[in-house]
Amino acid sequence: MAYLSDPKETIAVLQRYRFNFQKKFGQNFLIDGHVLSKIVDAAGVTKEDVVLEIGPGIGTMTQVLCESAKEVVAVEIDRNLIPILTEDTCREYDNLTVINEDVLKLDIAEVARKHGGKPLKVVANLPYYITTPIIMGILEKHAPVAGITVMVQKEVAERMQAGPGSKDYGALSLAVQYYADAYIAAFVPPNCFMPRPNVGSAVIRLTIRETPAVSVKDEKMLFSVIRAAFAQRRKTLVNGLGNSDEVPCSKEEAAAILASMGLPETVRGETLSLAQFAQIADALVK
Numbered sequence: 001m002a003y004l005s006d007p008k009e010t011i012a013v014l015q016r017y018r019f020n021f022q023k024k025f026g027q028n029f030l031i032d033g034h035v036l037s038k039i040v041d042a043a044g045v046t047k048e049d050v051v052l053e054i055g056p057g058i059g060t061m062t063q064v065l066c067e068s069a070k071e072v073v074a075v076e077i078d079r080n081l082i083p084i085l086t087e088d089t090c091r092e093y094d095n096l097t098v099i100n101e102d103v104l105k106l107d108i109a110e111v112a113r114k115h116g117g118k119p120l121k122v123v124a125n126l127p128y129y130i131t132t133p134i135i136m137g138i139l140e141k142h143a144p145v146a147g148i149t150v151m152v153q154k155e156v157a158e159r160m161q162a163g164p165g166s167k168d169y170g171a172l173s174l175a176v177q178y179y180a181d182a183y184i185a186a187f188v189p190p191n192c193f194m195p196r197p198n199v200g201s202a203v204i205r206l207t208i209r210e211t212p213a214v215s216v217k218d219e220k221m222l223f224s225v226i227r228a229a230f231a232q233r234r235k236t237l238v239n240g241l242g243n244s245d246e247v248p249c250s251k252e253e254a255a256a257i258l259a260s261m262g263l264p265e266t267v268r269g270e271t272l273s274l275a276q277f278a279q280i281a282d283a284l285v286k
């Protein structure tokens with residue numbers, strides 16, 4: 001069988017099917033075998049695992065996943081890619097299920113139930129236009145997923161992994177780190193894809209925590225506080241909280257909470273840890 005990590009094979013498949021790339025679906029196919037191995041290694045895929053691949057494209061990573069995992073469920077929105085996967089590039093794999101659907105509408109719990117009930121490992125070279133909704137959707141719904149190892153835009157990976165005080169630290173860092181432990185496994189240049197994207201990429205692994213990183217009285221309040229803190233990044237936290245419609249407190253109350261935590265009135269959200277945001281949120285729950 002021909003492996004698609006060889007760019008000549010990718011070109012041959014694209015020509016065989018007269019495939020036209022659809023920009024609106026974020027189609028940048030991988031053409032580098034080393035990068036493929038890096039993603040699959042970072043995901044720690046074994047013959048015990050059921051993998052959910054988001055956006056298999058022509059099946060470049062699907063081939064490697066089918067050879068490493070017990071089962072692979074691949075969900076692809078572009079119906080023009082389905083015959084390429086099922087009749088051609090991945091036809092030999094009897095452990096592959098291809099679903100033609102928008103991943104944002106997929107019931108991941110149902111997929112896990114149908115395929116043995118164990119938490120899934122999500123592995124993907126994601127379509128960049130919906131990276132955040134895909135990842136936050138999985139995390140917020142507490143979908144049965146053990147880990148998420150994905151290629152994303154470099155800047156997004158850096159934001160997910162950033163800690164307090166860094167320029168990349170923000171609401172996305174806190175939301176991701178509340179649910180998961182994040183680490184960047186590799187940086188990947190544009191020439192590893194066809195067509196080349198205009199941005200750099202990175203492989204990030206999110207290992208889902210059994211319980212969130214901090215415990216709070218009200219999760220919704222925590223995320224309201226975080227959003228308010230970063231909505232106007234250059235403002236002080238007292239102003240951010242006091243001006244927010246989502247957070248039930250005046251500037252004076254916000255200042256009093258910060259004072260009780262030993263923080264100055266001039267402090268900005270970007271220097272606070274997740275534990276400190278949790279403390280503020282708990283103070284606001286009556």
Ligand code: SAM
Binds near residue numbers: 060103
């Ligand atoms: N995995 C392939 C590879 O690495 O060569 C393709 C990756 S490409 C960056 C993203 C893939 O996601 C494309 O095949 C695209 O059609 C698919 N896609 C885009 N939006 C999607 C969605 N909402 N649901 C499922 N698949 C989607």
